[in-house]
Amino acid sequence: MTGTARRRRAGGRSRIPALLLVPAGLALGFLAVPLAGLLARTPWGSLGAELATPRVLEALRLSLVCSLGAVAVSLLVGVPLAFVLARVDFPGRNLVRALTTLSMVLPPVVGGVALLLAFGRRGLLGRWLDQAFGITLPFTTAGAILAEAFVAMPFLVISTEAGLRAMDRRFEDAAATLGAGRWTILRRVTLPLIAPSLGAGVALCWARALGEFGATITFAGNLPGVTQTMPLAVYIALETDLEAAIALSLVLLVVSLAVLVALRDRWFPTA
Amino acid sequence: MSLEARVELTLGKLHLDVDLAVASGELVVLLGPNGAGKTTLLRALAGLVPLDRGRVVLDGRVLEDAESGEWLATERRPIGFVFQDYLLFPHLSALENVAFGLRARGVPRAEARGLAGAWLERVGLADHARSRPRALSGGQAQRVALARAMVADPRLLLLDEPLAALDAASRIEVRRDLRRHLASFDGARLLVTHDPLEAMTLADRLIVLEEGKITQTGTAAQVSAKPRSRYVAELVGVNLFRGLAAGHTVRLAAGGTLVVADDHHGEVFAAVHPHAVALYRRAPEGTPRNVLAGTADALEVVGDRVRVRVTGPVPIVAEVTPAAAAELRLADGGPVWAAVKATEVTVYPA
Numbered sequence A: 001m002t003g004t005a006r007r008r009r010a011g012g013r014s015r016i017p018a019l020l021l022v023p024a025g026l027a028l029g030f031l032a033v034p035l036a037g038l039l040a041r042t043p044w045g046s047l048g049a050e051l052a053t054p055r056v057l058e059a060l061r062l063s064l065v066c067s068l069g070a071v072a073v074s075l076l077v078g079v080p081l082a083f084v085l086a087r088v089d090f091p092g093r094n095l096v097r098a099l100t101t102l103s104m105v106l107p108p109v110v111g112g113v114a115l116l117l118a119f120g121r122r123g124l125l126g127r128w129l130d131q132a133f134g135i136t137l138p139f140t141t142a143g144a145i146l147a148e149a150f151v152a153m154p155f156l157v158i159s160t161e162a163g164l165r166a167m168d169r170r171f172e173d174a175a176a177t178l179g180a181g182r183w184t185i186l187r188r189v190t191l192p193l194i195a196p197s198l199g200a201g202v203a204l205c206w207a208r209a210l211g212e213f214g215a216t217i218t219f220a221g222n223l224p225g226v227t228q229t230m231p232l233a234v235y236i237a238l239e240t241d242l243e244a245a246i247a248l249s250l251v252l253l254v255v256s257l258a259v260l261v262a263l264r265d266r267w268f269p270t271a
Numbered sequence B: 001m002s003l004e005a006r007v008e009l010t011l012g013k014l015h016l017d018v019d020l021a022v023a024s025g026e027l028v029v030l031l032g033p034n035g036a037g038k039t040t041l042l043r044a045l046a047g048l049v050p051l052d053r054g055r056v057v058l059d060g061r062v063l064e065d066a067e068s069g070e071w072l073a074t075e076r077r078p079i080g081f082v083f084q085d086y087l088l089f090p091h092l093s094a095l096e097n098v099a100f101g102l103r104a105r106g107v108p109r110a111e112a113r114g115l116a117g118a119w120l121e122r123v124g125l126a127d128h129a130r131s132r133p134r135a136l137s138g139g140q141a142q143r144v145a146l147a148r149a150m151v152a153d154p155r156l157l158l159l160d161e162p163l164a165a166l167d168a169a170s171r172i173e174v175r176r177d178l179r180r181h182l183a184s185f186d187g188a189r190l191l192v193t194h195d196p197l198e199a200m201t202l203a204d205r206l207i208v209l210e211e212g213k214i215t216q217t218g219t220a221a222q223v224s225a226k227p228r229s230r231y232v233a234e235l236v237g238v239n240l241f242r243g244l245a246a247g248h249t250v251r252l253a254a255g256g257t258l259v260v261a262d263d264h265h266g267e268v269f270a271a272v273h274p275h276a277v278a279l280y281r282r283a284p285e286g287t288p289r290n291v292l293a294g295t296a297d298a299l300e301v302v303g304d305r306v307r308v309r310v311t312g313p314v315p316i317v318a319e320v321t322p323a324a325a326a327e328l329r330l331a332d333g334g335p336v337w338a339a340v341k342a343t344e345v346t347v348y349p350a
Helices: A003-011 A019-041 A047-052 A054-087 A093-106 A108-119 A126-133 A141-166 A172-178 A182-211 A212-217 A229-240 A242-262 B039-046 B094-104 B111-121 B138-150 B169-183 B196-202 B218-224 B228-236 B322-327
Strands: B002-011 B015-022 B029-030 B053-058 B061-065 B080-081 B156-160 B188-193 B205-210 B212-216 B239-252 B257-272 B276-279 B290-302 B306-312 B318-319 B335-338 B347-350
Touching: A003 B094, A003 B306, A019 A242, A047 A054, A054 A093, A054 A182, A054 B138, A093 A141, A093 B094, A108 A126, A108 A141, A126 B002, A141 A212, A172 A182, A172 B039, A182 A229, A182 A242, A182 B094, A212 A229, A212 B318, A229 A242, B002 B039, B002 B188, B002 B306, B015 B039, B015 B188, B015 B212, B029 B039, B029 B196, B039 B080, B039 B156, B053 B169, B053 B188, B061 B196, B080 B138, B080 B322, B094 B138, B111 B138, B138 B169, B169 B196, B188 B196, B196 B218, B196 B228, B205 B228, B212 B218, B212 B228, B228 B239, B239 B347, B276 B318, B290 B318, B306 B322, B306 B335
Parallel strands: B029 B188, B029 B205, B080 B156, B156 B188
Antiparallel strands: B002 B015, B002 B053, B053 B061, B205 B212, B239 B257, B257 B347, B276 B335, B290 B306, B290 B335, B306 B318
8 A cells, every 4th residue: 555545534524625624614603703702892791781771671672572573473373384284285386485485585674665665654554554543563663573573483384394294194084983083183282292393493583583683673663662673772782881782682693592402403414 | 872973085195995993992903004095094093084975973973074164173083092102292201191171171289180190100100190191101101101092081092002102012011901902992093003913803893994995804714724915925924825716626816726725706815824835846736726826935944844836827835844845956946847736725705
């Protein structure tokens, strides 16, 4: 055996050119350094005090209310949509599926503009809502919930639909032969079986809603106590109160990490 | 109390056209090769697949009538179904699985659990009431599936290859237990299998289904004595020919002639058991009326005998002792003559 072959054998287990490690390292650094910077500049000592200021608490509360509201809306209408997409064969199904995922790739600020045109005071539906019920949505907390739901719902729909498709439908057949009607099957068989997918979808939906900025600020505005959720508060605070901005950012970072850890088995299965 | 069904439906490449009846208290086994339509037939009877044409009546009550449009949904049919891989709900315990059918029908929780517990005891699994299905062995899961199907007192029990998911070792014991549990059920029972041993040991009556059509029915003894298709003949291990009989000769459809002892006319089957076939290396002259020339092709050891496949104008399988096979060097192939006495040919109308 020649010397060259032996050398190739020794380092050859990974089978990629060693030079790739350089740009890979750059990518890692690119992703990690900003996070490191955040952690390094965090005022650990006064973190508790920062998080307790009224403005920050307001933003935290609002974020929680709006994101959970968005999740509730998504569950209410998104899960039925997932069922229809997964189970009902209708013409144009692929188009509908594309539509539901559209807001996932749409730039969020564009989503906000679209929401304004639909639900704004002179918008498509907004006009009717205002005249018939006196309801206005822009620049309200409800509007913020709507904006967050718009961008976050597809995550729930897609995850749930995938779970439904992956499930063995013969379990539903078995339940039918045991005398279960459609609602009973849904309650006692289908939903428990897709619970993991549903849970993952809810986690993703919530994380997305929590972090939403573009659509919220465009449609709901940036009114403290009404629509100034955490991401918006961070943006504003950057100019006046850096410590507050960092504190809020840290909270969002921790939440994102928590979601990642919770879903690690789905995204990074240890094969 | 009984089942009468005429089922006609097309599913993909399968065209099912079946007319069958199961009396209450009868255990009918539906036997057939894979793809014959056995599972589809069961699913159609359960209402999981709609009929194109036909009618299903259970205990005088119409479950489905394709012509008149009558249709009773699956969940309203008084049936129990044991699926091929049991389909026990993985998120429920064994007890909750068995109680499912009762709870679904509105029985209060405590009562349902009591009845389910009693059934688990009956099948010998009282200790595993709280276990999840993944903690159960194949045989145990099968018993839970059976209890689950029977707990709500169905009038018709449908079993889809109940032993197929088990390994060979568990199968023997579970088959014996299954027989016992099924015996205590007084409604109609329809069991599907592709395993002839299962069919023979469990059936009151056998229905052979091939490519969507019934090719033969009868008791296990009747079916094995007079096979009416290649599939059954192979299961039973018998040479089967089809031809036109004119007195004591049968002109075979595939070519050649057989001389038979009995007088027959018209389309007939002629069955010859391999042990009635003698092989020679030179053309014999003797009493056997049928001397068929051919070539020794493949040898197969079956128990303490050797089966020799002879190819030629009239292909036939002979069963000889290993010593005989060795003496004639049948493994080397070469020309042989197969002799069959006319008295050894069983002839019956096609």
